Amino acid sequence: MANWVLKGLRTGIRTTGYPSRPERAAGVSPGRPHGASLNSIEQADTLVERCPTRAIERQEGGVAVDHRRCVYCLRCQRDGMETVAPWDASYEWATEGLDEAASAKKLQRAFGRSLHIRFLDAGACSACVSEARQLNNPYYNMHRLGLFTTPTPRNADVLLVSGPVSDAMRLPLRKAYEAMPAPKRVVAIGACAIFGGVFGSSFAASGGASQIIPVDVIVPGCPPPPLAILHGLLLVVGRKPPAQPVSRPSDQVMEPA
Amino acid sequence: MVMLERRVEQASFPERLAELWRRKWKGRVGAAFERDGQICRLQCPTKELPELCQWLTCDLRFVLATLIVEEERAGGWLLQYVFYKDSDTPWIYAEVRLSTLSQVIPSLSGLPDGPSFDWHEREAEDLFGLTFEGHPRLGEFVLHEDWPEGVNPMQRGFDAHQHVELRHPDPRWKPPTVVEAPGAFAMPIGPIFSDFAESAHFLLETVGEDVIRTIPRFFYKYRGVEKIGEGQMLDRVLLLAERFSGTSAFAHGLAFCQAVETICGIEVPPRACALRTVFAELERLRHHAAVITGICNSTALAVATAQAALIEEDLLRLTCEAVQHRYLFGLVKPGGLSCDLPEDKCNLLAESTAIIAARLRALHQMLRYSSSFLDRLEEVGIVSTEKAVSYGLVGPIARASGVSRDIRKLLPYAAYNATHFVVPSEQEGDGYARLRVFFHEAEQSAALMRHFLLSVPEGPICGAAVSARADAALAAVEAPQGATFHWLRLNEDGTVARYHITPPSFANWHGFHLAAENFAFQDFPIILASFGLSNAECDR
Amino acid sequence: MLTVQLFSAFFILCAIGAVAGFVAAGRWISIVLAAIGSLSALVILAVSALLLIGDASFRAELWPVLSLGTMKLAADRLSAVFLFVTGLVFLPVSLFSGVYLEKHRGHYSLGYFGVLYHALFASIVLILIADDAVSFLIAWELMSIASYLLVNFEYEREESSHAGFVMLAMSEAGTVAVIIAFMLAMDRTGSLEFGALRASAASATQEVSWAIFLLSFFGFAVKAGLLPLNSWLPLAHPVAPTNVSAILSAVIVNLGIYGIMRFNLDLHPTTGAGPGSIVLIVGSLSALIGILYATVQAEMKRLLAHSTIENMGIITAGIGAAMTFKATGHPVVAAIAMIAALYHLANHSVYKALLFVGTGAVEAGAGTRDLDRLGGIARRMPWTSVFFLIGVLSIAALPPFNGFVSEWLTLQTVLRSAELASTSIKVVFAISGALLALTAGLAVTCFAKVFAMGFLGMPRSDGATQAKESNWGARSPLALLAVACILLGVLPTYVIPVLDGAVTPITHESASAALVPPFFSTMAQQQENLPAKFIAEFHDLGAQVGSAALPGRGLVVLHRGEEQNPVVFAMSTSYTLVTFAVILAIIFIVFQFLSRRQALSRGPAWDGGLRHLWPATTYTATGFSNPVRVIFDAILQPAAGEDSVEAVARHFRTAIRRNYAEVHIVDQLVLDPPVRGLRTLAAVARKMHVGHVNAYAAYVLLAMLFVLILGVGVF
Incomplete structure (x- = not known):
């Protein structure tokens, strides 16, 4: 039993500082797609077409992303796409x-x-x-x-x-x-x-x-x-404000707060 | 020399099989080879089916992979009982055709390996409305008691997007129980468990203290993946294939893609093969770490649980760092992979998994010397080898009971035939044997990953684009929980005509009750954790 | 004298009761029987109260018998205690009979029942007031036969006949042993009057004393249902009509205890520590085995019967302690032990009668008394359940109910073994203390099971679902007994002096002052009984708190040790009651205050999201007690029979049957071998019956020859 106690103590505290401090460790979140300002309508159309759940929508000046509908197929990111949706590294999505x-x-x-x-x-x-x-x-x-x-x-x-x-x-x-x-x-x-x-x-x-x-x-x-x-x-419990689920082309790409 | 001889003999197996068939079945059962002798089709009249299947399983030691039911366009039914053995023998499809009028087939659940057919038949009965004559228990399997009588969702005429009005069952309704003893009662557990657990229901029949009979009820999470995939484009169905079981998404996505590749004849480039192997092993490693966490947690060993949970989360973060998703979603696609793994990420993965493997080994070492922990696992939840064979158990559960069957070895895919590894196996079949298998496999996964990561061939990561053909194919993959079989029939236009998944949890949940009987109540959570099965995977 | 008149009135009432059943008709039969029965019980209560509290005495001479002395009747205070308990049980049971017997009307003769019932009552009283062996034994036989016939009242049932037969056979064997004991005791004087026996006791040799002790103790142990002679009890109780079960468990077993007390403490007191230790061990073992079998039982009457064995064991342990303490020169502790035994006897009679009558009410309402088929009775029979709960709490020995007082006293007395000199006796006391403590713990498990499985939860059968509350005719005896349970529980300080009066003539030393010291009345008086250091201890305990508000004596005290280093154990059920009441009131008020603005909503119990729960998903009594069954497997050997499995398609089981064959360990080890031996002997003897006249003539000749040889040889 003492071994386990020692093992636990030796491991130390690994707990995240969130919500007091932002968590910046790699891989805690896959991030999320973000609205993009695009010049060409074709580029926007490709993105919209690629999205299987209609989370990406054409808007003036580019595409808006409704994060609520995203199923993380990552098709707007990968697979030989020339135009990719920007991606923010946040996790405060609720x-x-x-x-x-x-x-x-x-x-x-x-x-x-x-x-x-x-x-x-x-x-x-x-x-x-x-x-x-x-x-x-x-x-x-x-x-x-x-x-x-x-x-x-x-x-x-x-x-x-x-x-x-x-x-x-x-x-x-x-x-x-x-x-x-x-x-x-x-x-x-x-x-x-x-x-x-x-x-x-x-x-x-x-x-x-x-x-x-x-x-x-x-x-x-x-x-x-x-x-x-x-x-x-x-x-x-009212300790954090809600996130903005829809990101528009003009919105800033967010970093973890 | 001996090795060579055996190989020669087995290489000619299709011929030998043909010889055996001629001797016993000529005139009764038609036979044909397909795909260069990789597939052997036996056209079997209904009445010969039990004898044929017994011959295949008992005499030739073939194993049931799946039962595929199709409603033919011309009307009538085609049932394909698919058997496999190893890479040197062909797949065997025992085909039975039924006219629209007769929907009755003899049940195979009475055969020596009957239990492995049992659930396939129940599923087909519920979803297709077929009748398996002589089956001990049909109904209320996939579809529960409130599902309307005579509505079979997998039939062609059923619209997947309609809303089905559920019945109000008799207020006195209760599931059938079998224990008759003074003071016998049933302990219901679930469907909503008391922790973060998946929905399923267990009825433990007992007279107090020891569990006499465990009656599980699954398919609380039946989402009809196979039905809603019908008529959809391939890329859409790939999403379903990945997402019906999130903790083994890559393995199922891979199986789906392999089926598509077989149909379309797409060659997967070597780099993609190697990386697919890496990701499949990464998923296995993370899955096994999660199961080990669950086992530690069930025995209330707090520090060990925390240690295993740290490993699990570290693997999730590592995965996310490497491929931008914690559960490897969106990675595999027909023809290869959707994103490459650059050199630096390869190195990161290789280094990190080496460290994690060392941590797992250290944890295993400590657990092996914790007597209070071992007391809860040793000789608890035993599944005998004999039962494991007859129930057709797969994966780590079967391997802990002395059935060292592994698709990676038997029917190698991706890059598995490019390396040598020994499938870990234990004989005892108890909770501790399962834990050991999980540990050994996890460590082996880490080793395999390193092996492939350090020598990834250069080249493209994706083969030719999909060009659809109207054909069907079956793909087998060793998912973290064991063998999974994805069978796919495509239409000309690239839509899916019929999709059938046989996940490993489906086979293993069937055998779960063997372990969870004649043990004390308080062992139940431990036995449950030591199986580490997924309901999402089983229920589809 | 008033007592003589009252006793005469009682016997006349019994005689009327015996006839009345044949005179009255229809519904009136049971009403008349109930009225006469309860009236007789009231008379007995009155006369025993007079004897216990007043200065009254009773003495009557009947007629001389041959050379064995005169048949005499007399009642001292020990008799009066038993008489009072008998009356206390017969009163509510007679009332209950009035309701209960209705179901037998028209099928069995109620007049016949009246005869037996009153004959039994009269014979019991006669046993208790007999002052010579002849009248004692005659009354004893009358009681045995009447109780046998009552158990066998529903004679059409096969199992009644068997159970009645076992009961009668064992009872007669016990009587024979007692007769021999009496004959050994009379040997010198030739008189069987109790006075004469008492006088000659001291002159008996040690061997004879041992023989007398063993014969009388085990002879009476049959009636008291002590190990290893208890087989008849669990057999007879379930088959007897419920009112008779109540009498069996609450009165007739007491007679065994009366016999042991009268014979081995009064008429022929045991000497040395040996007999006391035997009694102590037999008592504690009976208690443990009794409660073990009770705990694993699901049939309420059989469970209660096993629990009777347990309680008789506790009483007997008290008697054993009393014998030992008395024989080793600790008269005060002996008196305390006897008080504990008598107190427990009274308590047991009251709550056991309550539980049996309650079982009868439940059976009448729900149609079953199988705990595995009951459930949910509390909602459907609220009054019966409340009274039953009081009985359950009492028998589980939880404060402030009566069982707690006497079990506490018994255990504390056993702990006083520290004062004994002999180490081996101390060991015996330690073992028996451990057994009794285990018994007390199991008793809580056992009766938690009875109430939880029988009265709470979901009903497990149609009968339990449709159970109806009984009318006040059936509820009043329950209420009466429940009140008695509470009073005996919260007023031990008033009960103990009365019992002390019965014990003092035997121990020659009063324990009243030691057990219930008069703290609050006059502080000055106690000085002579208690050293100053003790009083300081009590003050530390807070004994003087409330001396102004609470009248009389509130504490029951056990103390030992030296003057400078006193060890004090004290308890007070009356204060406990007050404290409970105050705490509950405070909780109620606080809860009301806190929840005044909140709406209270009630919903069904959470079922894990299942469609619904059904009765088979709730714990059964068997399931609840299964851990006990498993733990004590070595002792109990409950013989969980093989599972038989039915399956189709090889692996698919359609039925798993588990069959229990219950064999009592004592039967198996003690009774079965002689019974088997007798059977073999009988089988051999049967071979002699060849059916030829010549053969029988030869037997006669041989027998005569044998007698002649015997005569020549002996004389």
């Missing part, structure tokens, strides 16, 4: 739900700084599950921020939903939401939970959590990295 007015209103201070979180997998590809699980690893250690998981939605403040909501998970999702005491918030993580992702709306999936229950905060990404999920949770 924003209000698709019904922005309602979520913004609901996000008024309802909680103190601590949250109890119930995670629910509604048909996710398990990359989201894996990223959410990383929140408990020593790098992110969400406990230090007063964020805890709870086994039952009865004690939960936040329902963390991933996946496009498969048919069989519709009932459990609704039951879990109803079992939560008020005030309660729903955080949808990943493209699937936001709009159905690559699975869309079909006979087997509902096309996003908001089709079943009201969603207050969304964390775009496929999958969103742990820091982005953390940002979403901090947004719920």
